[in-house]
Amino acid sequence: MKILIFATTFGADLLSFTHYAEQQEGVEIKISLTNSDLFKKEGINEILPINSELVERDWKQNLGKINGFNPDITIMDNKIPLRKTSPKALILWHGYGWKGPNDEEEFKWLHRNVQLSWGDMKTPNPDIKWQCFGPIDFEHRSTISGFHTENCVQLGSASQDYLRNPIDKERLQKYYPFDVVNKKTVLLAPTWHYGEVFAHWGNDEEIFNRLINFLEEHNANLILRLHDSFRFEKKYLKFLDELQEKHPNILLKFKDQNPDNFLDMQVSDVLVTNFSSIANLYYATGRPTIHIYPVKSEDEAFMQRRHTIFGSVTKKIESVKFIWKYSPEENGGLLSRSADEMMEQISFALKNPECCKEQAQSYLDKHMLGADGKNCERIFSEVSKLVKKL
Numbered sequence: 001m002k003i004l005i006f007a008t009t010f011g012a013d014l015l016s017f018t019h020y021a022e023q024q025e026g027v028e029i030k031i032s033l034t035n036s037d038l039f040k041k042e043g044i045n046e047i048l049p050i051n052s053e054l055v056e057r058d059w060k061q062n063l064g065k066i067n068g069f070n071p072d073i074t075i076m077d078n079k080i081p082l083r084k085t086s087p088k089a090l091i092l093w094h095g096y097g098w099k100g101p102n103d104e105e106e107f108k109w110l111h112r113n114v115q116l117s118w119g120d121m122k123t124p125n126p127d128i129k130w131q132c133f134g135p136i137d138f139e140h141r142s143t144i145s146g147f148h149t150e151n152c153v154q155l156g157s158a159s160q161d162y163l164r165n166p167i168d169k170e171r172l173q174k175y176y177p178f179d180v181v182n183k184k185t186v187l188l189a190p191t192w193h194y195g196e197v198f199a200h201w202g203n204d205e206e207i208f209n210r211l212i213n214f215l216e217e218h219n220a221n222l223i224l225r226l227h228d229s230f231r232f233e234k235k236y237l238k239f240l241d242e243l244q245e246k247h248p249n250i251l252l253k254f255k256d257q258n259p260d261n262f263l264d265m266q267v268s269d270v271l272v273t274n275f276s277s278i279a280n281l282y283y284a285t286g287r288p289t290i291h292i293y294p295v296k297s298e299d300e301a302f303m304q305r306r307h308t309i310f311g312s313v314t315k316k317i318e319s320v321k322f323i324w325k326y327s328p329e330e331n332g333g334l335l336s337r338s339a340d341e342m343m344e345q346i347s348f349a350l351k352n353p354e355c356c357k358e359q360a361q362s363y364l365d366k367h368m369l370g371a372d373g374k375n376c377e378r379i380f381s382e383v384s385k386l387v388k389k390l
Contacts, residue, residue, distance in 0.1 A: 001387050004071035004086055005031040005052075008079040010039055011260050012281065013092045016158040017075070019048045020376035021383075030069050032057045035259070042260040043175040047167065072387045080113040088386040089118045089128040092379070095277030096133040096157065096368065099191070100325035104146035111146060124150040126389060129382060131155045133280070134368045140325060153382055156368055156375030160284035163265060164371055172267045178221045178249055180267050184350050185221040187268035189261070190292070191276040196236065200296045201339045205239060212247050214343050218350060221249045223264050225278075229254040270349045272342070275328055283360040284371040288349035289333030290342060332356065332363030 003021060007014050010033045021027050029052035033039065036054040055066050065071070071086040077094040091114075104111070114121050118128040130147050132138040132154045142149045169181045176185075188211075190197045198207035215222050224244075229237060244252040253264070261278060265271070271282045274292040282289055329335065333356040334349070336342035349355055364371045369378075 002071040003029045004074045006076040007033045013158040044260040084117045097277030155378045160371040163284040184269045187223045188272045189225040190274045225253045228256040283332040286357040288356040293337045332360035
């Protein structure tokens with residue numbers, strides 16, 4: 001079986017599934033991605049090594065196949081090749097989060113691109129399937145997003161299979177500039193759609209400085225993992241760089257510069273996020289997650305940032321309820337509605353590492369097939385089933 005991994009970002013589920021699939025008999029894999037040299041520098045290459053060929057993607061490969069390689073199936077996240085690259089295909093979506101609506105209108109270009117390559121997914125299609133993280137995701141994709149039920153399969157999240165098994169921090173120490181063995185580490189990983197992380201609670205710069213001083217008092221490190229750097233204004237980037245220079249317990253990362261987040265999730269003791277989909281993966285570790293309520297009130301208008309082919313745009317949303325698939329109260333950890341509450345919860349979580357374990361597992365059972373360690377097996381079985389129909 002020949003598999004083409006066609007990645008927007010080669011990480012998370014695509015990377016974990018590739019690592020699993022490489023260990024199966026009779027499988028040949030090639031990975032099409034951009035900035036392959038950047039990925040090769042990441043520590044994940046030593047912790048979960050990938051032996052398959054990484055092929056730097058150019059505009060020609062967006063149109064068709066890799067020269068000399070005829071895959072049976074293409075596996076992708078949220079980017080669809082401009083032409084059909086193999087007889088069969090599987091979409092491993094790039095995250096399961098709260099933001100929406102992910103309806104047919106939002107996905108109209110995705111539907112169009114899939115139809116041009118593997119055919120319509122609004123009707124039964126034997127050539128392409130859409131991976132769902134669990135029953136609620138299945139219901140949403142088939143009734144709201146417009147994908148026919150026969151094209152949707154519940155497979156879970158591949159990376160959760162590996163996240164549920166902790167890695168000795170001594171193995172991870174060399175990838176971090178501060179002590180991760182003897183000190184606690186907090187991972188702050190916000191989504192970018194709400195603008196500045198803490199602006200809805202007051203002055204973003206002031207709250208960041210409060211948080212950093214608070215963590216220093218608790219003898220804790222901070223990994224600040226943000227989305228692509230080009231999504232932020234230069235003034236804000238300068239402020240973040242100055243924070244890192246001033247405080248030795250901070251490590252600043254951007255997705256377009258450090259694409260892998262697996263080691264950050266493994267090394268951290270607590271996750272803080274304003275409902276980025278990283279939270280759903282992190283639940284598999286059983287460690288505490290603190291969710292920042294991302295707006296002042298669900299009934300107040302706010303300015304949402306989105307990224308398009310023309311750059312970042314800001315759009316007024318009358319109520320945040322219009323862009324949530326389900327309530328933020330539906331989560332696997334703690335919920336902060338103020339900066340003071342967030343600080344209190346971080347302190348509590350650092351002292352009580354098991355505090356969210358039961359709630360996280362309850363969320364996983366309801367939404368993500370329990371993170372039972374069999375997701376890669378399910379995905380590989382579905383891939384094999386598709387290819388056998390050739």
